Amino acid sequence: MQGERSETSTGPLPVHGSCQAVDGISITSQSARVKDKKSVVLRNILQNDPKAADLKWSLFVAACQSYRYDSCLKPFPSEFSNNGIKDRECLLEVVDRTPPFTMLVQQLYDPDVYETMPQVIDLLYWLLVELKDIQMKSVPKSEFPTIMKYVHCEMAAPAPNLIFQLTGNPCGTSEMRWQEVSSGHKTLFAFHGSRLDNFHSILHYGLQQHLNKNSLFGHGIYLSSELSVSLPYSPMGYGWRRSSVGSEMSCVALCEVVDHPDVKFQDKGEKQHHTMDLRSDKTNDKNVTY
Incomplete structure (x- = not known):
């Protein structure tokens, strides 16, 4: 079992005779500053957009609890x-020791909070701060109609x-790869449904074949222009029991897709809705609907 972690300085400090005690105090002070910084940064994130932080944590918890954790709990x-x-x-x-975020925000004002829950703070800091490749932001309800117009759905959902x-992250490898692949091509939007415990990995690594069961349409990663087609692939799942957005939820990704030869279009059903078979990294996850 992992023990509680103590912060150390980034490098050894010189020790010269009677200065040893002073250097020891310097190390302790630097460690305290690191801990204080973590608490302040984490508190600001939880206050600025509590729903986004809650959902990101809930998706991580869903992957932690999954019997498929070895494949979906990545990173x-x-x-x-x-x-x-x-x-x-x-x-x-x-x-399990992580308190509701409304309570945690108040606890993070305590200068000694790190000493009482070091592993909780370190884990949240890793997920919400150190994993920088993707940032999540809650969208105001007034903007929902604009988002949903990205895809023209003909079927009720x-x-x-x-x-x-x-x-x-503009400097991240995934975003740089997206810019390279999408250069010179048009893009379009489509929905992708998946199990709740897959979304932690999807957020950080994109759509992955090994996370999908064989579809009714065959082997591949599928997206649809109809939300009603993707919803059955996103059954209700259990997230974090202390979540303010809900302990049970269903998520669907609205993805931007490069109009590329590797993206194969299929027309299915009377409404002739498009189903896209994606066999390479030609998507960029733009929105998660819940």
């Missing part, structure tokens, strides 16, 4: 891995309760 926090062996039991214990916008 995995290195603090809970030793020589390639994942200590999921310890990870779940830390998840339930309206989403919440929508979150995903933004890639």
Whole structure:
């Protein structure tokens, strides 16, 4: 089991005779500053967009709890891995000790909070701060109609309760790859349904073949211009039991797709809605609807 982590300085400080005690204080002070910084940054994130932070954490928790955690819990926090062996039991214990975010925000004002829950703060900081490839932002309800107009749906489907916008890090490898692939091509939008426990990995690595069962249409990664077609592939799943957005939820991704020869279009059904068979990295996840 992973022990509680203590912060150290980034490099050794010189020790010269009687200055040893002073250097020791310097190390302790630097460690305290790092811990304080984590608490302040985390508190600001939870206050600025609590729903987005809650959903990102809930998707991570869904992957932690999944019997398929070995394939869908990626990225995995290195603090809970030793020589390639994942200590999921310890990870779940830390998840279980995490208080509701409304309560946590108040606790983070306490200057000694890190000493009382170091693993909880470290884990949340890793997920919400250190994983920089993707940023999540809640979308105001007034903007829902604009988002849903990205795709012209002809079939009736339930309206989403919440929508979150995903933004890639401009300097990240995924975003740079997207810019390279999409250059010189038109793009379009389509829906992708998947199990709740897949979305932690989808957020950080995109759509992946190994996370999908064989579709009714055959082997591949599928997207549809109809939300009603993608919804059955997104059954209700269990996330975080203390979530403010809901402990049970269903998520669908609204993806931007490059109009590329690798994207194969199929017309299915009387409404002639488009189903896209994607066999390469030609998507950019833009929104998650819930």
